Amino acid sequence: MKNCQAFKRKIVDYIEDQLTEYEHEEFKEHLQRCKQCQTEYSKVKKLYEVLDNDTVILPEQAFFDSLKIKLRQKNWVPRKSYIKRIIKILVPVFAAAIIVLLLNQPDKTVEMRVSVSVLLEDEEIAVLGLSGVINEELIDELSVVEEYLSFEVDVTIDELSEEEQAEFIKNLYEKYNIDA
Amino acid sequence: MNGDEDTVLVRDFKNGNEKAFDRLFEKYQMSLYSICYRFTRNESDARELTQDIFIKIYNNLNKFNEKSKFFTWVYRIAVNTCISFKRKQKQPEMNYEPPGETISLGDRVRMKIAIDDALLKLPDRQRMSFILHHYEGYTFDEIGRIMGITTGAAKANHHHAIRKLRVFMKGWI
DSSP states (O other): OOOHHHHHTTHHHHHTTOSOHHHHHHHHHHHHHOHHHHHHHHHHHHHHHHHHTOOOOOOOHHHHHHHHHHHTOTTOOOSOOHHHHHHHHHHHHHHHHHHHHHHHOOSSEEEEEEEHHHHTTOTTTOOOEEEEEEEHHHHHHHHHHHGGGSHHHHHHHHHSOHHHHHHHHHHHHHHTTOOO | OOHHHHHHHHHHHHTTOHHHHHHHHHHHHHHHHHHHHHHHOOHHHHHHHHHHHHHHHHHHGGGOOSSSOHHHHHHHHHHHHHHHOOOSSOOOOOOOOOOOSSOOHHHHHHHHHHHHHHHHHSOHHHHHHHIIIIITOOOHHHHHHHHTSOHHHHHHHHHHHHHHHHHHTGGGO
């Protein structure tokens, strides 16, 4: 006979009817004769009942109607456009870095493709991609640049003034020896 | 899920039929709002997130390449938008007491607060897996595709969430 620990791990699957027919019957039989598992089962079952009491009060239809209209307004600007802004800044930097390093170190090259969509972990929204023929050293360099795509930097850039943003780009250009 | 109907509507929209988008909007508005509400536990945040999600859907629908099902694409946008959403202010700590034998209106309110509190304590991805499975009825396979994780990871997220909720909701079960 299996120990209780193995049965306890199956309580959620039993409640959600995810067990095979054999496992289901086995669990049911065990439950009938094991007080400890009955207690555990009752607690999880009760948790499901409590959580099922959680209801969502939907907004009035007018909210959805006005949103539908708002979407089609040509001058509509999304509340947060920092992803687009960061792409706008970093894509030229990546592209320029790839070209410069390609020109300077043409020997012993490997091909690497860096998709911004992957970097942003959102393949469907960010469709821009980067590619280039680069060497192994550049791969290390690019991994450093990738750090600039972290959320904290996003926020930081969002909060920068135009002058500070220009300074930020200038520093990136200097870091990678790119002629502005 | 009627995937074929979605595909037809998406193609109609790409061909310039704006009404097709209205149908898609109406089909998903409730469930997207519900996910946002259940994730943030806050009506104002849920409205804001629902708006952001629909803006992304509308602005990117022409780029939807049908490699995945439409609902997977939509929910992926919703999940990413919710998870990257940072609450402007921390939820105030609520005090609640478990109920006695009968559940009064006051107990229901306290239970609601307890559920809010418990769900918000879950890590974002566990919370989202739990919401998608428990409240929206998606399979772990579908959740895996929506969240870009394996089926096993989606299931593990759910089981971890249940385990933690058992602890957080101790006084209620």
